[in-house]
Amino acid sequence: MYNSFRKKIFGGDNVVNLSDVRYLPRWIILIIDIIILVISLFLSTYIIEKITQKEFIYHEDKSVVFAFIILVNTIFMYLFKTYAGIIRHSTFIDLFKLLISCFCTMFVVATINMTYFWVTGGKFILTPYLVLYFVISFMGLFLFRLYVKEFFHIVREYRRSALKKRILVLGIDEQSIAIARAILDNPNLPYQVVGFLTQRTDSKRASLLGKPIYAKEKIETSTKDDLVIDGIIIVKEMMAKDEMNSWVNLFLEKDLNVFKAPSVQKLRDSDLGGSIRNLQIEDLLNRKPIKIENEEVKSRHYGKTVLVTGGAGSIGSEIVRQVAQFTPSLIVVLDQAETPLYDIELEMKEKFPHIRFKFVLADVSNMNRVETLFQTYNFSMVYHAAAYKHVPLVEENPHEAISVNILGSKNIAMLSSKYHVNRFVMVSTDKAVNPTNVMGASKRAAELFVQSLQNVEGNRTKFITTRFGNVLGSNGSVIPHFKKQIEAGGPVTITHPDIVRYFMTIPEACELVLQAGTMGHGGEIFVFDMGEPVKILDLARRMIKLSGFEPEIDIKIIYTGLRPGEKLYEELLSDNAKTLPTHNDKIMISKDPIMEFNEIDGLINLIGEASVVRDKVDVVKILKNIVPEFRSNNSIYEALDK
Known part of the structure; x- marks a missing residue:
């Protein structure tokens, strides 16, 4: 995959599709982690100097101490393979590995620092500095993975939503909300709920599930392009024939697709995608069946x-x-x-x-x-x-x-x-x-x-x-x-x-x-x-x-x-x-x-x-x-x- 990525960059095609970048090589992740450690060192130095207003490294060459800390931290990251996972799929286990590697680094450097004190009578680094570095380096490594994970999630959702049909759910009753929630909870469905539609006029400023509620007049006075939607989902069982015909006439007049969702009683997450279908003419001609004794x-x-x-x-x-x-x-x-x-x-x-x-x-x-x-x-x-x-x-x-x-x-x-x-x-x-x-x-x-x-x-x-x-x-x-x-x-x-x-x-x-x-x-x-x-x-x-x-x-x-x-x-x-x-x-x-x-x-x-x-x-x-x-x-x- 890395080779295909390089081919994109150096082969004359400079347009890189993020969905093609499945994962980065391990050594690149390790280099990025080391850069984060270096930044953490300098940030810790800046903070400790501002707080203590005195020297915190007692060795004559600070660069040697910094290199030693980075080396120890890199060794533990290598031992615990903190760079081996795919970042956008990071889990609690990956977070725990980072925590252990950073803690071990602090423990080993602190142990060496104390041993040096027992042997020579003086420390080469201030102990609170190690604690501050431990906190900052761990947070830096963790946030790097969190941001990458969220970035790919946003990109993935954006690409999915671009291919999904933007729909309104007709109704603000419990049935309609349940259908909307089921669609929102299932990212594999080809529908994106962008709002709710109702005949009521007192819900203009309200929202449901974080989505706006539109009144019927909004559809009546707008074009399909103004609405920026592809269609409407209705729960057929919730409406009388005349009411549904009235709504469908309006939707068809606005060139909107009309989809039919099952009632909550018939709803199962496993087959929701197959249950949502285009409204058929039979649905508009159906009436309440005869009640048989x-x-x-x-x-x-x-x-x-x-x-x-x-x-x-x-x-x-x-x-x-x-x-x-x-x-x-x-x-x-x-x-x-x-x-x-x-x-x-x-x-x-x-x-x-x-x-x-x-x-x-x-x-x-x-x-x-x-x-x-x-x-x-x-x-x-x-x-x-x-x-x-x-x-x-x-x-x-x-x-x-x-x-x-x-x-x-x-x-x-x-x-x-x-x-x-x-x-x-x-x-x-x-x-x-x-x-x-x-x-x-x-x-x-x-x-x-x-x-x-x-x-x-x-x-x-x-x-x-x-x-x-x-x-x-x-x-x-x-x-x-x-x-x-x-x-x-x-x-x-x-x-x-x-x-x-x-x-x-x-x-x-x-x-x-x-x-x-x-x-x-x-x-x-x-x-x-x-x-x-x-x-x-x-x-x-x-x-x-x-x-x-x-x-x-x-x-x-x-x-x-x-x-x-x-x-x-x-x-x-x-x-x-x-x-x-x-x-x-x-x-x-x-x-x-x-x-x-x-x-x-x-x-x-x-x-x-x-x-x-x-x-x-x-x-x-x-x-x-x-x-x-x-x-x-x-x-x-x-x-x-x-």
């Missing part, structure tokens, strides 16, 4: 046998995860997608090794195949989440929608009634309300059939339907699609600038399903209060800004036109539906028109036959007879509505 839900599943169709999909797999927490005797997971089914099998066996699972590769439209499951297992609960849901694909292939969404639902519902399953819960969609596409209409037809079974003579099964909007992060949903487009540098594609959608998280959706399965008495369609709809254009813009880019400048947004069957906004309730409240203010019962079993069963048998032998236009024509409110939009089937 866990005891009631648990009693409904504990020790029971449960079937989940579509169990490898986004919703079905989350239902499996949540049901497994209630210790059922068996969960049968059915899906026709081989790879996702295998993935959920590996996950469940790892997370719930004490739960018995059965993973079945099958199609719900195959009546004989699924009936063997009902014959083999005494199901108490059936969650029917199997369905084709991608609007453009189903619009182009209506036969498959009839086969899976309608006939598959009929099969599972009929078998549930036949084998006296206690409860059947079907997962539906807001696209079933006043449908404009085949997918939504097929789900509405399935709803009608499931509801009709409730009043069939001899039926003992409670048939329950849940209906909700888009789920965040589900397979094929818009948010993962936008993320991929942003990561690829754009453009972000939107079908129409005015299109809006409702959003909820996958766990929320599945909590609704479990809650409905518990609270339903049979024949209901449960709908969820999904809050305000989100404009997809605003969603895309915020995702781009949260990713650190500027919409239309760094990432372009282009409009591709509405896809076949797509509409600008979704509805949770039909126009002529009435709602009834439940004990959960986030869940309502939709009183949609119903059909008698014989009528809907005959129509479904008819469309089932048509899906095998006729073209897709004929199939959709029958589907429109089943669902009269079905009006195609931006589709070849619009002609059927005229």
